[in-house]
Amino acid sequence: MLTIAGSVIALSGALAAPAFAQDAAPQAAEAAEGGLTDIVVTARKRVESVQDVPVAVTAISAETVTRQDLTSIEKIAARTPNLNVGRASNGSGAQLTMRGIGSSSTSIGIEQSVAVVVDGVYYGQGRIINEGFFDLARVEILKGPQALFFGKNATAGVISLTTADPTDTVEFKARAGYEIKSEQAQAEFIASGPLSDTLGIRVAVRGSKMWGGYYKNVAAPFNYATLDVATGTAGSVVANPAPKDEPGEKELLGRVTLKWEPTDRLTATIKASGTYNKTNNNSWNYVAYNCPSGVSQLNGYACARDFVTHQNKLPAEFAAQIPYGKDDGSLYNRYKSWATTATLAYELDDVTLTSVTNYNWNNNQWACACDFQSSPAANWATENSTYHAFSSEFRALTTFDAPVNLMVGGLYQKTKRTFDQYIVLAGLTNSAAAPEDEFLATRKTSFTNGETLAAFGQVTWKVIPTVEIAGGVRYTHETKDSFFTQPYNNPGLTTIFRPQDDPDGLGVVTAAQTFNDWSPEATITWKPSRDLLVYGAYKTAYKSGGFSNGGINSKLSSVPFDDLTFDPEKARGFEAGIKSTLMDNQLRLNLGVYTYGYNNLQIDFFNSPIFAFQTLTADARTKGVELEAEFAPRSVPGLNLHGSINYNKAKYTNFPDAPCYAGQSQAEGCSVLVGAAFRQDLKGQPLSVAPKWTGTVGAAYDTAVGNGLMFGVNADVRYSSSYLASGFGNLDSRQGSYATIDAGIRLGSEDERWQLAVIGKNLTNKFYVTGTVDGPSTGGASGGLVAAHADQLGFGTLPRTVMVQVSTKF
Structure with a gap:
């Protein structure tokens, strides 16, 4: 299916044939006359019209990305039905959910079920939501399993982003904006053009700084009681409030693209990019939005669905000695990354050869108020995690003038994650420990080395001119070698945290995991006319098993290996659709239905009785209907x-x-007794963040107003019915139905020499959550005769924002 609120997506790069640059003028003329523009996508790793591809696709043009300021994964999700992004403080850093399928955010070792692909390269870490994406050529949101072309970890779908390539002529763009709510200034500059007849360059830079924030932190100072277990001395230190305005973000992004076309057959592209992002709190969007008595069980403040949080810094006396702590105890999240992608495409007479090689690196450091509503019983932590990935994919696509054509390819990937975490808990200190451990309850160190080999192929057969059958399979062989230990534990907590030198031999957990998977796919397509497509597909998908690097080796658990490892997630099912273009290319109507079963859906939770994070697996099913329309009257x-x-x-x-x-x-x-613990049977219960009904409605209008001026206006409404933010059936986590409104207005010159725009998002200032956790240190034990529920700490989204933006192009 398709939703497009803008004009044509002009493909560039190795996937696009040179003819598409020549198509731009006819498409522009068509838009000026009214009617729909032709849209091209690469959902099957080849250039196709969106109305010809048998995949459910929501496509967003470069024009719409700019018009609506869709410059992050969160902003893209906020305007896309059936897609939600929850920003989390620790663990994977995010919960991406599509059609109700997504993994909880508490484990850094769990890959997302919604794969993020940038310029043809898979980026699987949840922390990618800290990346800013700008100067995009297109965005494609592919719904449902996408294993054949996008590989592992795409069991729910794919968000595919393609950055812009160099232009044929010299072009400069500059844009400056100011967002009123957060007091954020943003500036962007793009330079593009040829260096020679065969070589082009594009340089894009964006920076921003907030003097305010989206959320208000209203915490007050408190005294944090301490006990030195070495001397028995009791004491107290002050925990001061974190900044009032959060997140106070600073960001710098850059990208350089070189594109070399020495012949009509060969195209080589190199893209190098970097990101720096820092905020003044890594859990700035955590809100106690629903509490059993209406007030916090820790602090007694009123719980409310509002953009307000309550968090305090680490005591300064602690922070100065704890690794990755700031001297004054400030909370923060600092994310850095860089990546290089080289793409080669060589066109023979009937075969196109494509190679995509990438290296990407990111490092994330933070200091967290990890009960998310600081109190005299608070706990804090700092963390440093680094992820490296190298990948190389090669594929060949035939375009014979014959009924049968092929695509075959292979992929190699090598990854490494390192993880260190330092935790303050229960006010326990130890003056006899090494200086970096004196104020810690425990610290963890872990790593996982991964290696993947994959091969894939697809055969397409034109049975008759109007009917095509396609079948393919992807084979994946994956290994992961992991290590976890807790090298320091405060002596007062040895009954909880298993030490590295524990005499039972379980103080160091290692895992050598091997996974093998076949993911077949088959599609039949009937195209009785140019304007009608009917398709049906059987699809499967696979998501990596793995190792929870940020887990806990609990002394109360007898099987730490089982606590820290988890099995692969798999999906299979059916999808069918109709895509139509009607009324002389003025109306698109697309309808799709689907049903998919999921085995070993990966779900992480904190088992408080044994003080351990555990990744469990469950079976689930999604089924639904999607109807999308677009009308552009001539x-x-x-x-x-x-x-x-x-x-x-x-x-x-x-x-x-x-x-x-x-x-x-x-x-x-x-009431289900498993061993000595009570559990529950969730068969038939809804998944996390899975609204039954979602929808959008919107309009955009651009027109010449004389004197060489263009005027434009757009408005979009996104609706969601209610859902449980918890994956464990907690009715207290329910998010009610809501609707948000985004709108924009702009005035500029017809030649795009200048433009003034005002962009508003969530204009109803609706607070809603896209994930939740039971408030740490709140609630009582489960399985009792009397309920004692925890406070619900939700991952809030952005409030009303209004940006004034000035841009120029020359």
């Missing part, structure tokens, strides 16, 4: 009306020993 050139309505039912089909949420009573379902 009688009103420049007008575009668009909308969608989606029904999705996502439920567990088998989860007999699911964990209970904090304080859940036996009468509430926490």
